Amino acid sequence: MFWQWLTAPWQYEFMVRAILLSVVVGLVCGALSCYMVLRGWALMGDAISHAVLPGVILAHVLNLPLALGAFVFGVGSVLTIGFVESQTRIKEDTVIGIVFTGFFALGLVLLSKVKSTIDLTHILFGNVLGISNTDIYQTVISSVVTLTILFLRQRDFLLFCFDPTHARSIGINTNLFHYLLLSLLSLTAVAGLQAVGIILVVAMLITPGATAYLLTDRFDRMLGLAMGLGAAAAIVGNYVSFYLDVATGGCIVLVQTLLFGLAVFFAPKHGILARKFWAKIDL
Amino acid sequence: MVTTSIAVENVTVAYHDRVALYRASLAIRSGTICGLVGMNGAGKSTLLKAIMGFVRPLEGRVLVQGLPVGAAQKRNLIAYVPQAEEVDWQFPVTVFDVVMMGRYGRMNWLRLPSKVDYTLVQTALTEVEMGKLQDRPIAELSGGQRKRAFLARALAQQAQIFLLDEPFAAVDITTEKLIIDRLLQLRQAGHTVLVSTHDLSSIKTFCDQVVLINRSILAYGDVETVFTPENLCRTFGNHFCQYQEGK
Structure with missing residues (x-):
């Protein structure tokens, strides 16, 4: 009975693809989310995931890989933000808000021009159930590239997030890692876009890391947990979506939010209950 | 042979339109401990950051063991201990x-x-x-x-050279003593140490040289000749002078 419940979705090819793709996306977004959370880049993640829209559309029209278009516009938005911030008295969060909505609006305008070929709702809310083979290959390739770079240079990224001053003092080029991390974020935003849509990508890019951060004080465990949470939420979300016949992207993100909510209350050391408990013991 | 470990030549640093450090020049000898003393906002951290290349001077240059700071960092010549x-x-x-x-x-x-x-x-x-x-x-x-x-x-x-920014701020006496002991050990082994501090009382116990700073370098040299009430008065201003006279 339960076995049947568990295997039923796998009899449909579109479900198999959907689950596998969202697990890959969950893993890579989970890994990246740790750095986003620790670096304090949640808003930056939101900005880049929106700013890639015009790039995705142009790439689609020109028949180029979507990741390439996203990369150009993601990095372009970051450079624009950095330039305006350094040259004017406007504060960073304001600049981010202006630039990413501007890029996003450009994307919407472009989209209305090429409406016949791309469906707006698929981009905004994801279309993991109807994803094409090409999209799957592109997502898997960009995910493998991102994970490989993150793991090989894990310690540099960690040091860059924790203490960039020390990194510079031992001759590490922190600018390189700054832009490398932002580039990986742009690449991953496209992968996440296909699973849950452009509006919810930012959840994939911060929630697992935040949940894991409540659960541990070790970075390697945080990384493993965040990836596990990302993948688990992808699987559970797909099942919920399958049986209740509701939006897949929304389900994946809801599961992640639910897990975060549980951690907020029940995390063994940093949860609200644990803090109350230890406060009492101390008395 | 006396060699220069850190050479600061005519360095001016400004943040936007505020000058934080004006035409500072120093030549810190190898194998010595140099104390960097001044009020909050007098430019102590700015001088250390200029030496580390974290802020770009408007004019002047810094050489570490005769090298531009970037090259010195790539060779792991400098260890920097930031404020916590x-x-x-x-x-x-x-x-x-x-x-x-x-x-x-x-x-x-x-x-x-x-x-x-x-x-x-x-x-x-x-x-x-x-x-x-x-x-x-x-x-x-x-x-x-x-x-x-x-x-x-x-x-x-x-590293060869150690720069410490306010290592004694808000620490207990045991930790302060431990840090001083380690610095003395480093000097023994021939390392150069530049340390910024508020703690005037301990300067004489471990520093060879002292830099007095208030936006520009007011005095620089051996502790015995430079670390005088008159110079400290110039560094910390009227309030400090009156306090000393009263004492």
């Missing part, structure tokens, strides 16, 4: 992880620690008496323990 407030202490790393970061510059690009790296980290932890706390998350450290962890990271780096 400059990092996020809720970061999910242990004391051991932090000290190991001192070795990154000596590792290959994968940053895989060798046996030597492990040994040097252990030695550094023992030297600051933090061996027992090595597996503790840094979020659980006290103020003094944080400074010790940072000092251990600098020691593990095995």
Whole structure:
């Protein structure tokens, strides 16, 4: 009975693809989310995931890989933000808000021009159930590239997030890692876009890391947990979506939010209950 | 032979339109401890940051062991101990992880620690008496323990030159004494140390030279000749002079 419940979705090819793709996306977004959370880049993640829209559309029209278009516009938005911030008295969060909505609006305008070929709702809310083979290959390739770079240079990224001053003092080029991390974020935003849509990508890019951060004080465990949470939420979300016949992207993100909510209350050391408990013991 | 370890030549630094440091020149000898003394906002951190190349001077230049600072950093010649407030202490790393970061510059690009790296980290932890706390998350450290962890990271780096920004701020007397002992040991081994501090009372106990700073360098030289009430009065202003006369 339960076995049947568990295997039923796998009899449909579109479900198999959907689950596998969202697990890959969950893993890579989970890994990246740790750095986003620790670096304090949640808003930056939101900005880049929106700013890639015009790039995705142009790439689609020109028949180029979507990741390439996203990369150009993601990095372009970051450079624009950095330039305006350094040259004017406007504060960073304001600049981010202006630039990413501007890029996003450009994307919407472009989209209305090429409406016949791309469906707006698929981009905004994801279309993991109807994803094409090409999209799957592109997502898997960009995910493998991102994970490989993150793991090989894990310690540099960690040091860059924790203490960039020390990194510079031992001759590490922190600018390189700054832009490398932002580039990986742009690449991953496209992968996440296909699973849950452009509006919810930012959840994939911060929630697992935040949940894991409540659960541990070790970075390697945080990384493993965040990836596990990302993948688990992808699987559970797909099942919920399958049986209740509701939006897949929304389900994946809801599961992640639910897990975060549980951690907020029940995390063994940093949860609200644990803090109350230890406060009492101390008395 | 007396050699110059850190040469600061006519350096001016401004943040936007405010001049933080005006035409500073120094030549710090190898194998000495130099104290950097001045009020809050007098430019102590700015001078250290200019030496480290973290701020770009409007004019002038800095040479470390005769090299531009970027080249000196690539050769791991300088260890910098920042003020403890400059990092996020809720970061999910242990004391051991932090000290190991001192070795990154000596590792290959994968940053895989060798046996030597492990040994040097252990030695550094023992030297600051933090061996027992090595597996503790840094979020659980006290103020003094944080400074010790940072000092251990600098020691593990095995640099020639050590720059310390306010290592004695908000630490207990045991930690202060421990830090001073380590600095004296470094001098013994021929290293050069530049340390900024508020603590005037301890200067004479461990510094060879002293720099008095207030936006520009007011006096610089051996402690006996420079560290005088008149000079301190010029560094800290009227309030300090009256306090000294009263005493």
